[in-house]
Amino acid sequence: MSSLPSVPPVPGTDPSSCIFDAFRISIAKRVSEALEPLTLEQAYAGVDYGKKGEDFTVALPRFRLPGKVDELAKKVIEKFQADDFVASVKHDKAFLHFQLNTQSLIRETLNQIHTLGSQYGTNTSGNGKKVIIEYSSPNIAKSFHVGHLRSTIIGAFLANVYKTCGWEVISANYLGDWGTQFGLIAVGFEKYGSQEELEKDAIKHLFDIYVKINKDAETDPEVKVEAAKFFRRMEDGDESALKNWREWRELSVKKYEAEYDRLNVHFDLYLGESMVSQKSIDTAIKRLEEMGLIDDHEGAKLINLEKHKLGKAVVRKKDGTSIYLTRDIGGAAERYEKYKFDKMIYVISSQQDLHVAQFFKVLELMEYPWAKDLVHVNYGLVQGMSTRKGTVVFLNQIIKEATSVMHEQMQKNEEKYKAVEDPEMTSEELGITGVKIQDMAAKRYRLPLYPCLFVISDCPLRINNYTFNWDRMLTFEGDTGPYLQYAHVRLASIGRKNPHLLPLPSPSQIDITTLTTSPHAREIAFLLGTYPDVVKTALKTHEPSGIVTFAFRLSHAISSAWETVVVKGEEDIEKARARMWLYESAKDVLAASMRLLSIRPLERM
Ligand code: ARG
Known part of the structure; x- marks a missing residue:
């Protein structure tokens, strides 16, 4: 109180x-x-x-x-x-x-953190409202590229922020699990497929087949014809054509789920282009035709958006099969029917700005009242993300590379390394944190906060593109993920090193007046007090970089305080308790901000 x-x-x-x-x-x-x-x-x-x-x-x-x-x-x-x-x-x-007033600032802030516990920083602005957040959305049998990684990281962050602000959140992964490429893979599978390989690693095996059959298609035109025929059968719902596809999808999803789990990312729904019904696609096209928005062009159907400066877009191919754009249109309508969302967010790279603008515009022209509730969260592309062995094609390569680069970093300090309990787990967690922080420290728009870390390329949309730098992002120095984990671990260690102070007495029994003379303690308390505002801003801007900045500022303030605001060895128990309380509160809030960024705070390393 x-x-x-x-x-x-x-x-x-x-x-x-x-x-x-x-x-x-x-x-x-x-x-x-x-x-x-x-x-x-x-x-x-x-x-x-x-x-x-x-x-x-x-x-x-x-x-x-x-x-x-x-x-x-x-x-x-x-x-x-x-x-x-x-x-x-x-x-x-x-x-x-x-x-x-310094005393009120410190006392009231720490009191509130104590009273609200894990609810500190949350708010109820979204109570009673539902948001669908679609993110990650890789394509089965194709590579998981850095654009998907960024969507995954930003999307997971948004899901956390909306939940923290009281929204009911539905996290959806919209898989690229439909389209002519599955005809190609079917043809390829007959030639190169192996059930054993498929069960071992479906993502990799299907990708390998896709690469091989594409090569064949370059010299043999029959391959594409066969593939188109096969996909036609799939679209017609021919069970024999769908049987294998179903297994590919299932095994790929299973594999992805495990990898997302390592990233601390979770989905409520695995949707996919395949799940958009023929009926909703037909309804959409019919409605567009009635509204006079469709041009016929050599058997294909085009929607004319030139009046809206969005060009013309194909909505149905000559052979009658649906395409990406149409599936997005039908899919959005289906989702509204089923979930009656108050908002739906698509986290998709700026490379697809035109596509998203087109399908949002079409839905608006179709006069769906909820079309205004669709939001595109876009972002620049990460350039040059390759491992030391070559280009990244799979998510697990990114995780592996981050883990091994981190592991090497840790081994450089032999003594510290020996003290680490579980170096495998720790290096993976640190590596993933490094990747996430580097990704989220860069603003989606405008200049990033840490220009030294990124090479910015000129981009007409002024969307931030940046280059991954493994070594830099994985050191303990500078504003990196590992540094943040280190700050948290250090806070966690105060409790372990001073067990005689724990559990702390109730706030009214702790005298914080001794803290008021320390500008460092004041700075920490002030930052902690800003946290609920920092969360609200993140909801408004959809920018993870504000939370990242907060976490670093707090870590810096804590590290400046270490030398003067000392707990260990402090004989005055009143003083020691007040300080302990400050650090415990800082630890809780730092951990909360890290979790918002989908990072698992480490207790030791
Ligand atoms: N699977 C697509 C790709 O990899 C991204 C899907 C984005 N979401 C959407 N509703 N179009 O390019």
Whole structure:
């Protein structure tokens, strides 16, 4: 429970889940009372985080009040009285900087983290709402490329963020499990297939067959003809043509599930292009025809989107078979029918921007009221992701490479290495963390936060492309995944090294006044207090980089505190307890932010 005086309510705020709302309201109250007729709500909207060392800042011109900025500032300052919320105010050009009362800041923040436990950082803004998030979506029998990896990582993050904000989330993987290539594989399977290989590693075996039969097709035109015939039979629902395909799909999904599991990524639904019914595709095309949106072109059907600057797109081939675009149109309608989502997010690389814009536009033209609830989360492509043995084609190669590069890194420090309990598991977890962090530290748009880590290529869409750098991403130095894990492990070790302090007494029994003199402790508490806001921003922007930045800032603040805010050997038990509480809270929140990024925080390494 907060021991601060209560503050008037402001819509959209909730001090019981975000204590900074209370601090902001108290600042807004002062500002609005001094600057009548400014309302509390208007003033609240003007309270922002301060830059460099300032807690909160109000930019006066934004209120568009009559009078000079200096006069307005003077009015606020003259009326100002320090209290439990705010300690001081400073006037600087057009800004007013407010410094929070340090003792309240630390006590209230740690109290809230304690009270809410694992719920700290969550909010209820999405209660009662349902979102489908479609991500990863690799193609069976084709390579799992870095675009799929990025979709997997960003999608898993989004699923976590939406859940944290109270949404009901359905994670869906939309497999590329349909299309002419399966005719090719069928032809290839007869020639090169082996049941044993298939059962051992379906993903690899089908890929190998696909590569071989494509080669054959280059010299033998019959192959493609056969393949098209075969796919036609599949589309017609010919059971004998579908039997093998079904097994390929099943075994591939099984294999993928195990790999996603290692990445800490989970799907509620394995959908696929194959599951979009002929009926919904026919309905879509019929409806488009009735609306006069379809052109016939030599037997094929085209939708004309030139009016919308989206060109023309084929929706049905000459031979009557469906295509990628049509399946997306039918698939979206089916999903709405079945799940009645409030929002549906597609996490697909910017390479497919045109495709997504086309199918969103078609759904809008078809006047589906839910078409406005579709969101495309896109991202730039990772370039140059190859292992030391060559180009990456499978997800497990990425995991393996990350693990082995990390393992080598760890072995460089012999002594530390020997102390690691389970080097296999640890190096895999660290390697995966390295890959994820490098991926999510780069903003989907605009310049990335850590330009030194990435080579940015010029891209007209200003989508960030970046290059994977295995060695850099897997060191313990700089803002890397392993560094983050290291920060967490170090926090976990304080508890192990100071068992006499645990379990901590209840918050009211801990005297935090000793922390108030340490700027490092204040900095940590302040960052912890921002966490609920950081989560809300991530929901709004769909950007994982904000969470990544938060995790690094917190880790840096903790590492700056180590030397002065010491627990081990502190004889004053009151002091030691307060510090322990601070670190325990920091550990919980750092772990929560890592989990949001789908990372499993390590306890030891
Ligand atoms: N399987 C596709 C590919 O690998 C990605 C699917 C994206 N999702 C969608 N609904 N189109 O290119």
